[in-house]
Amino acid sequence: MKPTDIGNPEYFHKVVDCQWACPAHTPVPEYIRMIAAGRYSDAYMVNWRSNVFPGILGRVCDRPCEPACRRARVDKEPVAICRLKRVAADFKDDIKDRLPQAPVKKNGKRIACIGGGPASLTVARDLAVLGYHITVFDNGKTAGGMMRSQIPKFRLPDSVIDEECDYILGLGVETRFNHWVGSLKNLLAEDWDAVFVGTGAPRGRDADVPGRSEAAANIHIGIDWLSSVAFGHVTKIAKRVIVLGGGNTAMDCCRSARRMGGSDVKVVVRSGYEEMKASPWEKEEAVHEGIPILNFLVPKEFTHDSGKLTGVLFEKVRAEYDAKGRRNLVPTGEADVHMECDEVLVAIGQENSFTWIERDIGLEFDKWGMPVLDPKTLQSTLPRVFFGGDAALGPKNIITAVAQGHEAAISIDSFCGGRDVAKRLPPMVNLVSQKMGIHEWSYDNQVSEEGRKKVPMKSLESALKNINLELELGFDPRLALAEAERCLNCDIQTVFVPKICIECDACVDICPTECITFTRNGDEAELRGRLKAPATNIDQALYVSDTLKTSRVMVKDENLCLHCSLCAERCPTGAWDMQKFLLDVAHAGAEVRRT
Amino acid sequence: MTYLAKPRLLLADAPKNALGYTRRDYEGAISTLCAGCGHDSISAALVQACFDLDIEPHRVAKLSGIGCSSKTPDYFLGNSHGLNTVHGRMPSVLTGAALANRDLIYLGVSGDGDSASIGIGQFAHVMRRGVNMTYIVENNGVYGLTKGQFSATTDLGSKNKRGVINSDSPIDLVALALQLGASYVARSFSGDKEQLIPLLKGALRHRGAAFIDVISPCVTFNNHPGSTKSYDYVREHNEAVNRLDVILPRDTITASYAAGTVRRVVQHDGSVLHLRKVGDDYDPTDRIEAMNHLHERHALGEIVTGLLYVDSSAEDLHRHLNTVEKPLNKLGDAYLCPGSKALDALNASLR
Ligand SMILES: Cc1cc2nc3c(=O)[nH]c(=O)nc-3n(C[C@H](O)[C@H](O)[C@H](O)COP(=O)(O)OP(=O)(O)OC[C@H]3O[C@@H](n4cnc5c(N)ncnc54)[C@H](O)[C@@H]3O)c2cc1C
Ligand SMILES: Cc1ncc(C[n+]2csc(CCOP(=O)(O)OP(=O)(O)O)c2C)c(N)n1
Ligand code: SF4
Ligand code: SF4
Ligand code: SF4
Ligand SMILES: [Mg+2]
Numbered sequence: 001m002k003p004t005d006i007g008n009p010e011y012f013h014k015v016v017d018c019q020w021a022c023p024a025h026t027p028v029p030e031y032i033r034m035i036a037a038g039r040y041s042d043a044y045m046v047n048w049r050s051n052v053f054p055g056i057l058g059r060v061c062d063r064p065c066e067p068a069c070r071r072a073r074v075d076k077e078p079v080a081i082c083r084l085k086r087v088a089a090d091f092k093d094d095i096k097d098r099l100p101q102a103p104v105k106k107n108g109k110r111i112a113c114i115g116g117g118p119a120s121l122t123v124a125r126d127l128a129v130l131g132y133h134i135t136v137f138d139n140g141k142t143a144g145g146m147m148r149s150q151i152p153k154f155r156l157p158d159s160v161i162d163e164e165c166d167y168i169l170g171l172g173v174e175t176r177f178n179h180w181v182g183s184l185k186n187l188l189a190e191d192w193d194a195v196f197v198g199t200g201a202p203r204g205r206d207a208d209v210p211g212r213s214e215a216a217a218n219i220h221i222g223i224d225w226l227s228s229v230a231f232g233h234v235t236k237i238a239k240r241v242i243v244l245g246g247g248n249t250a251m252d253c254c255r256s257a258r259r260m261g262g263s264d265v266k267v268v269v270r271s272g273y274e275e276m277k278a279s280p281w282e283k284e285e286a287v288h289e290g291i292p293i294l295n296f297l298v299p300k301e302f303t304h305d306s307g308k309l310t311g312v313l314f315e316k317v318r319a320e321y322d323a324k325g326r327r328n329l330v331p332t333g334e335a336d337v338h339m340e341c342d343e344v345l346v347a348i349g350q351e352n353s354f355t356w357i358e359r360d361i362g363l364e365f366d367k368w369g370m371p372v373l374d375p376k377t378l379q380s381t382l383p384r385v386f387f388g389g390d391a392a393l394g395p396k397n398i399i400t401a402v403a404q405g406h407e408a409a410i411s412i413d414s415f416c417g418g419r420d421v422a423k424r425l426p427p428m429v430n431l432v433s434q435k436m437g438i439h440e441w442s443y444d445n446q447v448s449e450e451g452r453k454k455v456p457m458k459s460l461e462s463a464l465k466n467i468n469l470e471l472e473l474g475f476d477p478r479l480a481l482a483e484a485e486r487c488l489n490c491d492i493q494t495v496f497v498p499k500i501c502i503e504c505d506a507c508v509d510i511c512p513t514e515c516i517t518f519t520r521n522g523d524e525a526e527l528r529g530r531l532k533a534p535a536t537n538i539d540q541a542l543y544v545s546d547t548l549k550t551s552r553v554m555v556k557d558e559n560l561c562l563h564c565s566l567c568a569e570r571c572p573t574g575a576w577d578m579q580k581f582l583l584d585v586a587h588a589g590a591e592v593r594r595t
Numbered sequence: 596m597t598y599l600a601k602p603r604l605l606l607a608d609a610p611k612n613a614l615g616y617t618r619r620d621y622e623g624a625i626s627t628l629c630a631g632c633g634h635d636s637i638s639a640a641l642v643q644a645c646f647d648l649d650i651e652p653h654r655v656a657k658l659s660g661i662g663c664s665s666k667t668p669d670y671f672l673g674n675s676h677g678l679n680t681v682h683g684r685m686p687s688v689l690t691g692a693a694l695a696n697r698d699l700i701y702l703g704v705s706g707d708g709d710s711a712s713i714g715i716g717q718f719a720h721v722m723r724r725g726v727n728m729t730y731i732v733e734n735n736g737v738y739g740l741t742k743g744q745f746s747a748t749t750d751l752g753s754k755n756k757r758g759v760i761n762s763d764s765p766i767d768l769v770a771l772a773l774q775l776g777a778s779y780v781a782r783s784f785s786g787d788k789e790q791l792i793p794l795l796k797g798a799l800r801h802r803g804a805a806f807i808d809v810i811s812p813c814v815t816f817n818n819h820p821g822s823t824k825s826y827d828y829v830r831e832h833n834e835a836v837n838r839l840d841v842i843l844p845r846d847t848i849t850a851s852y853a854a855g856t857v858r859r860v861v862q863h864d865g866s867v868l869h870l871r872k873v874g875d876d877y878d879p880t881d882r883i884e885a886m887n888h889l890h891e892r893h894a895l896g897e898i899v900t901g902l903l904y905v906d907s908s909a910e911d912l913h914r915h916l917n918t919v920e921k922p923l924n925k926l927g928d929a930y931l932c933p934g935s936k937a938l939d940a941l942n943a944s945l946r
Contacts, residue, residue, distance in 0.1 A: 504633065504826060509636055566599065566601065
């Protein structure tokens with residue numbers, strides 16, 4: 001193998017598993033250390049720059065970082081990255097004076113953001129500080145999009161949404177609420193320099209089976225029902241409720257129903273329990289709240305008594321996998337199952353809907369009805385129009401919407417400045433030694449051996465009584481410290497200087513996971529097999545040095561490293577050093593760091 | 596110097612041996628030696644060897660003298676028996692322990708000062724007697740613990756850190772062990788675990804006195820240009836006579852060797868030593884050839900390593916003395932102390 005080019009920012013970025021997995025590339029270990037040090041406001045600002053909604057995401061993020069977390073390779077569970085983010089939001093001081101300000105003198109460019117969800121708000125934040133005049137259109141009363149209209153208040157209270165949306169609106173962003181944009185053509189006729197479409201994926205899929213129209217009065221589309229609940233238009237539900245679907249929307253539906261009078265609520269899903277789309281923790285919560293999840297059942301008919309819903313008839317299926325590994329649900333041949341109920345919530349999928357975009361304005365759509373976009377710049381075939389969030393690539397989650405908002409803002413800024421949109425800004429990277437003395441590092445390298453801490457919760461009894469009562473209490477500072485200590489500091493990189501290595505093996509012997517090997521070079525696949533601990537995770541890189549005196553090379557499997565610094569402590573010559581790698585992805589309008 | 600303890604976190608798929616132990620289960624306390632000390636590599640090699648051999652840690656007794664090298668038993672096999680004895684006196688304590696309880700595996704760990712300087716007398720006799728043990732000298736050519744004075748193995752002409760040249764003749768412990776009747780004699784280098792681990796495994800499965808001289812650089816006092824025990828010097832002058840694979844009776848043999856490139860030696864317990872040829876054919880079962888080879892190569896300035904001599908039919912001290920099979924602690928009081936009547940009878944028989 002060729003020697004590793006550690007000068008390429010991607011190399012060390014990939015080692016920081018959580019940051020790499022985060023769509024917005026939040027520097028996670030950096031903020032976790034700040035939390036451990038009690039620097040909550042600093043931790044909040046690190047988050048705010050990257051992901052805009054730390055308080056919201058600290059409660060409801062889909063947390064793609066956690067399945068990626070290195071800790072889970074040596075422990076039962078990953079670091080509670082998401083809930084630590086909430087700690088920063090909960091215990092921070094007033095941070096208003098740390099927020100950037102929009103310049104008084106505007107740059108003369110006007111941008112329309114359609115939709116008031118996280119994607120549009122991110123674009124607004126990034127561009128407002130650069131002096132753009134931003135106007136946000138939304139058909140709702142306030143900002144937040146689906147964060148406000150869909151996510152139940154027991155997971156995400158309005159006060160948190162208000163606070164974090166206001167930080168952005170406070171940058172002099174103009175809002176046109178209660179304003180439905182009915183025609184993109186008409187909007188484009190006004191003189192906007194660029195238009196950002198962040199309108200989400202607002203349509204819930206329906207269950208098209210017999211009895212649907214007859215029993216319509218007691219059958220609701222999940223996301224429509226949830227928004228009625230969020231805005232207080234619906235306040236109760238019948239006792240016996242069936243929720244169809246296995247995603248997070250189904251979980252929010254059933255848990256909301258439990259809080260609104262549903263005493264016999266069940267979730268029925270086509271797939272197996274394991275393959276359900278819902279996050280594992282959402283499923284756990286539902287089960288914890290006494291909601292059974294029944295699987296491998298496909299709805300066949302809504303039964304009713306002259307229009308009054310009586311139940312749902314299900315066909316029993318099992319999963320079969322074809323040669324390509326694709327799943328097919330085939331009937332088992334057993335008798336159908338009838339379940340009685342009074343109301344049904346249909347949560348079987350979500351779709352985009354661009355009825356308000358004319359098809360003759362030069363903006364192309366693909367055969368699935370999605371806009372044709374450049375995946376990197378998010379520019380549509382109409383150069384002035386950019387997309388982001390659920391509107392761009394279908395329903396995902398808040399953090400993806402934020403990440404795309406950042407990217408779109410860079411594109412819009414380049415576009416308005418007459419620069420090449422395809423040319424992207426490089427990240428800000430910094431690599432600094434953490435050595436402070438013999439066996440002394442500027443980070444706490446002693447690895448905690450404790451298990452993941454549970455977030456304290458309100459009693460189930462009180463939680464089920466009030467749908468607006470936030471269930472989780474969040475970590476207190478002591479739990480937060482214990483959890484923060486579980487982080488392995490994956491951004492503190494092991495940097496190897498072959499020239500001064502005397503090949504004494506001290507680092508090899510001390511490494512707790514045996515990730516360092518001195519051996520003759522070879523091609524990657526072969527080399528991976530003959531390391532001290534075979535490197536089986538091919539998603540993780542091998543760090544290969546220049547050839548050493550004995551004509552061997554040093555090979556380190558990044559997959560296994562605990563970043564404990566023991567190699568550097570043991571090295572007699574300082575050939576290993578621990579260096580902090582900080583990467584901030586480029587943002588339009590990134591202000592100078594103050595922390 | 597203090598170090599953090601190794602975190603106990605383990606990968607889910609960390610390998611386990613036949614006893615269900617991971618390598619980590621064979622480690623000891625965190626080492627307090629200087630960073631880069633060759634002795635730590637030897638500890639790591641011992642951990643690997645005991646792991647590979649599925650040795651039950653509680654069946655090992657580690658005995659050592661005084662010195663940095665003699666401290667190392669604290670840093671491996673944390674669940675085994677062991678003690679530091681007096682400087683240079685480990686062999687007699689080990690001999691006594693071995694006589695009292697033949698069921699344990701005896702590991703003598705010493706330094707060049709401990710064995711070749713103050714302990715040379717005890718070293719000679721433990722080899723002569725054929726005590727069933729693995730005796731390791733972690734040889735750095737200096738008294739590391741007392742700050743780097745020349746030891747009895749320092750080569751003539753070797754330079755110390757301040758530039759003083761050694762003018763005394765060195766003792767070659769390998770030559771001594773060969774002469775004194777050790778039945779498994781090897782030399783290795785702490786920086787070459789591929790060689791060292793199999794040599795340790797072969798020694799641990801040998802019956803009789805097994806001796807390994809492991810050159811183990813002292814990074815702090817003897818790793819400079821001019822020293823003949825530095826990492827660089829040893830690497831440049833190392834000439835292996837063979838490479839060893841230890842095959843246990845339970846193993847299926849997967850390695851294949853070209854004809855005439857390997858010698859097989861079957862030990863008393865059924866373990867097989869495969870000695871792969873390196874360069875000239877070398878016969879490790881011929882004590883005289885071993886001694887000749889050693890002296891010839893030494894004269895050329897080479898450091899001869901590998902398995903230099905093995906006698907797989909060797910007997911040990913217990914057989915020589917015709918001792919009782921059972922360890923003394925299992926014999927019971929009545930048997931060990933048969934009372935005054937038995938004594939009277941014995942005395943009467945001698946009158
Ligand atoms: C029930 C449910 C629970 C969810 N839970 C989570 C969760 O826990 N964590 C998570 O990360 N994600 C969750 N999501 C997904 C998340 O809410 C979305 O991915 C995210 O809000 C998308 O952001 P966005 O900015 O693209 O659009 P949205 O948040 O959907 O915002 C779009 C806004 O545009 C408005 N709009 C649409 N068309 C027009 C128009 N023509 N004119 C004016 N306004 C318009 C809409 O009314 C809406 O307010 C959940 C989604 C649902 C349905
Ligand atoms: C009876 C006695 N004499 C002298 C000493 C001082 N002393 C301690 S260690 C040592 C030399 C150790 O050298 P070596 O065995 O080579 O071990 P190393 O530290 O080099 O590994 C000496 C002379 C002592 N502890 N006891
Ligand atoms: S251990 Fe810490 S730095 Fe490493 S992936 Fe997990 S949260 Fe990120
Ligand atoms: S501890 Fe240092 S000098 Fe020794 S092998 Fe490792 S990197 Fe090289
Ligand atoms: S003084 Fe020498 S022998 Fe002793 S621990 Fe340090 S390097 Fe090793
Ligand atoms: Mg010594």
